[in-house]
Amino acid sequence: MNVAVAKTGNGRAVSDLFASAEGRLPGSPSVIAARREAFETYERLGLPHRRIEEWKYTDLRALVGEVLPLAAAPDAAALKRAADAVKAHAIAGARKLVLVDGVFAADLSDVKALAAEAGFRTLRETLEKDAGLLKTAATDAVIALNAAMATDGVVLGIADGVQLSAPIQIIHIATAPSASAFSRSQIVVGKGARATIIENFVAAGASAYQVSDAVLVTVGDNADVAHIRLMDDAPDAVNITSQFVTVGANTKLNVFNMTTGAAVSRLQGFITLAGEGSELSVNGVNLLQKTEHGDTTLVVDHAVPNCVSREVFRAVIDDRAHSVFQGRIIVRPDAQKTDGKMMIRALLLSDEAEADNKPELEIFADDVSCGHGATAGALDDTLLFYLKARGLPEKQAQALLIQAFVGEAIEQIADDDLREHVIGIAERWLERRS
Amino acid sequence: MALLEVKDLKVRVEEREILHGLTLTVNEGEIHAIMGPNGSGKSTLSHVIAGKPGYEVTDGQILFKGEDLLEMAPNERSAKGVFLAFQYPVEIPGVATMTFLRTALNAQRKARGESEYSTPDFLKKVREVSKSLNIPQDMLKRGVNVGFSGGEKKRNEVLQMALFEPSLCILDEMDSGLDIDALRIAADGVNALHSPKRAMVVITHYQRLLNYIVPDIVHVMSKGRVVKSGGKELALELEASGYAQFEDAA
Ligand SMILES: Nc1ncnc2c1ncn2[C@@H]1O[C@H](COP(=O)(O)OP(=O)(O)OP(=O)(O)O)[C@@H](O)[C@H]1O
Numbered sequence: 069m070n071v072a073v074a075k076t077g078n079g080r081a082v083s084d085l086f087a088s089a090e091g092r093l094p095g096s097p098s099v100i101a102a103r104r105e106a107f108e109t110y111e112r113l114g115l116p117h118r119r120i121e122e123w124k125y126t127d128l129r130a131l132v133g134e135v136l137p138l139a140a141a142p143d144a145a146a147l148k149r150a151a152d153a154v155k156a157h158a159i160a161g162a163r164k165l166v167l168v169d170g171v172f173a174a175d176l177s178d179v180k181a182l183a184a185e186a187g188f189r190t191l192r193e194t195l196e197k198d199a200g201l202l203k204t205a206a207t208d209a210v211i212a213l214n215a216a217m218a219t220d221g222v223v224l225g226i227a228d229g230v231q232l233s234a235p236i237q238i239i240h241i242a243t244a245p246s247a248s249a250f251s252r253s254q255i256v257v258g259k260g261a262r263a264t265i266i267e268n269f270v271a272a273g274a275s276a277y278q279v280s281d282a283v284l285v286t287v288g289d290n291a292d293v294a295h296i297r298l299m300d301d302a303p304d305a306v307n308i309t310s311q312f313v314t315v316g317a318n319t320k321l322n323v324f325n326m327t328t329g330a331a332v333s334r335l336q337g338f339i340t341l342a343g344e345g346s347e348l349s350v351n352g353v354n355l356l357q358k359t360e361h362g363d364t365t366l367v368v369d370h371a372v373p374n375c376v377s378r379e380v381f382r383a384v385i386d387d388r389a390h391s392v393f394q395g396r397i398i399v400r401p402d403a404q405k406t407d408g409k410m411m412i413r414a415l416l417l418s419d420e421a422e423a424d425n426k427p428e429l430e431i432f433a434d435d436v437s438c439g440h441g442a443t444a445g446a447l448d449d450t451l452l453f454y455l456k457a458r459g460l461p462e463k464q465a466q467a468l469l470i471q472a473f474v475g476e477a478i479e480q481i482a483d484d485d486l487r488e489h490v491i492g493i494a495e496r497w498l499e500r501r502s
Numbered sequence: 503m504a505l506l507e508v509k510d511l512k513v514r515v516e517e518r519e520i521l522h523g524l525t526l527t528v529n530e531g532e533i534h535a536i537m538g539p540n541g542s543g544k545s546t547l548s549h550v551i552a553g554k555p556g557y558e559v560t561d562g563q564i565l566f567k568g569e570d571l572l573e574m575a576p577n578e579r580s581a582k583g584v585f586l587a588f589q590y591p592v593e594i595p596g597v598a599t600m601t602f603l604r605t606a607l608n609a610q611r612k613a614r615g616e617s618e619y620s621t622p623d624f625l626k627k628v629r630e631v632s633k634s635l636n637i638p639q640d641m642l643k644r645g646v647n648v649g650f651s652g653g654e655k656k657r658n659e660v661l662q663m664a665l666f667e668p669s670l671c672i673l674d675e676m677d678s679g680l681d682i683d684a685l686r687i688a689a690d691g692v693n694a695l696h697s698p699k700r701a702m703v704v705i706t707h708y709q710r711l712l713n714y715i716v717p718d719i720v721h722v723m724s725k726g727r728v729v730k731s732g733g734k735e736l737a738l739e740l741e742a743s744g745y746a747q748f749e750d751a752a
């Protein structure tokens with residue numbers, strides 16, 4: 069068994085991946101040891117496959133096959149492309165932190181402007197001292213692999229009481245074709261602080277690349293946080309991202325995730341409500357076409373009483389694409405008065421489009437109000453005809469109804485500029501439809 | 503000149519023939535009224551003219567300005583100047599009325615090779631038209647027809663008609679659900695649009711509407727055919743005696 073999983077499709081030993089990258093991976097000797105340990109976990113488990121329950125619908129062995137070698141440092145031409153991409157995707161007024169092929173690019177970032185309001189270091193810098201940030205409880209191979217290979221990331225600290233005057237925008241740019249980038253970041257928001265953090269994933273002339281990202285988020289008591297992730301990677305890329313979020317008491321956390329790119333993607337979020345009186349809102353949109361496979365898997369863990377969680381997921385699936393939404397709400401025995409609701413709706417634009425929607429409730433407390441629903445269907449012909457009878461061509465009529473369908477999730481973004489930015493990405497997806 | 507020519511039209515819905523050879527000619531500048539009992543096929547005719555899917559035309563033809571209408575997609579018909587004010591306008595949640603109006607108007611203009619309206623020009627035009635139809639601006643901020651009362655939905659149809667300036671307007675029971683004042687305002691809107699180049703087909707159950715929109719020709723439809731045509735006095739006759747006399751003719 070070990071031998072079988074330790075070989076990739078073309079027979080190359082997976083350990084080559086680590087061995088060839090090891091010299092370039094940052095960190096003190098103790099960090100390197102931690103990496104090696106994580107890599108051994110990955111080697112032992114191999115890429116997740118359909119017989120692992122959590123990965124049932126996203127068989128990475130079948131969909132991805134092998135992990136590509138670590139991207140080389142970008143050359144001048146790649147950095148120029150990255151700079152153009154930053155311009156194209158920057159949100160007006162936001163403070164940018166840019167990672168090029170998983171490595172922080174200071175020249176493209178607004179470190180100085182940010183420093184006035186938030187603590188910032190790179191992952192690379194923190195790894196010179198200790199391996200703490202590589203440690204995530206991982207029985208999941210992709211998380212272990214990320215720990216072993218993470219080259220860089222942003223480590224953000226927003227102190228207690230700080231109200232950020234502008235959003236922070238983390239832009240992940242891929243410039244290296246047929247290579248992989250591993251990043252890992254930490255965001256700590258202090259008590260009573262207020263922050264908006266946006267993450268973009270985009271390509272700058274790269275294709276067939278792989279992205280592995282991990283984000284560790286801590287939200288302090290009474291904080292107010294919006295966390296938005298917009299994954300618009302190249303149509304033949306792979307993006308596997310894991311988020312670990314711990315939420316304190318009396319907070320407001322608004323999470324929004326949108327997938328508009330990548331041939332194969334998985335976003336797995338693990339959110340723990342660890343303080344009472346918090347309100348969590350998680351909204352997700354998957355826009356998929358061609359043969360894309362997009363998986364959003366979310367676990368919301370109500371560990372304490374008196375929290376509210378709301379999840380609204382929308383998937384629009386065209387051609388032969390495949391959308392997966394797995395949403396689990398766990399209510400621990402102590403978590404009385406939990407109010408947790410989840411609604412998943414899929415819109416199938418073609419007969420060959422596929423949606424796997426799997427809402428799950430695991431409730432161990434008795435005084436709770438929890439519910440979920442999942443629907444899948446096509447566009448309403450009556451509405452389409454009304455629009456066409458008013459002059460809209462088929463594609464445009466569909467586009468209007470698709471925008472209305474995802475609008476319900478996108479509307480949850482409070483900031484006008486940000487919402488427009490997100491709508492712009494969705495519109496470009498609509499224009500790409502054949 | 504003939505604007506619309508429906509010739510011996512036979513239409514099936516789900517294997518059942520609804521229109522059994524219907525003929526109707528509407529010339530430029532004319533106002534036609536179509537009356538007829540429930541289920542006689544009036545809405546079916548209007549849907550087939552507008553291009554609604556689900557209807558199978560087994561025989562006959564429809565020409566619009568001499569062109570074969572049945573060959574055209576619904577949006578092409580719209581751009582050519584066919585407009586149907588629906589008996590039952592649908593609600594479209596999440597699509598703002600203003601966005602819808604602008605997208606539709608510009609799509610029609612684009613298809614005709616005309617320039618698109620700029621946002622200020624468009625807003626000005628909508629404001630004028632909605633004012634003349636007594637439609638409050640905040641109604642336009644909502645989703646298309648969402649939460650509109652029955653009468654408001656009908657007024658929104660007339661608003662679109664006034665905005666798009668089509669050459670053939672088919673009004674399917676525009677008067678149902680309108681109160682007396684709203685009826686007069688909507689009828690004024692329709693009359694304002696009337697011109698020597700434009701024709702109206704008014705489908706109604708009530709002679710009352712025809713006091714406001716005075717028809718040149720009244721048709722009686724029964725069981726999928728036009729069974730009688732005449733002047734506006736035919737409507738009064740129907741009001742007095744009902745449809746029984748025509749049921750046999752059909
Ligand atoms: N989709 C459908 N499936 C089956 N039968 C239909 C369908 N649409 C219409 N019909 C039938 O066709 C006939 C004509 O219907 P239509 O709606 O055209 O009548 P109408 O003259 O507009 O009636 P009303 O005055 O009540 O509006 C009716 O018997 C109706 O039941």
Ligand SMILES: [Mg+2]
Nearest residue numbers: 544545546589
């Ligand atoms: Mg009818």
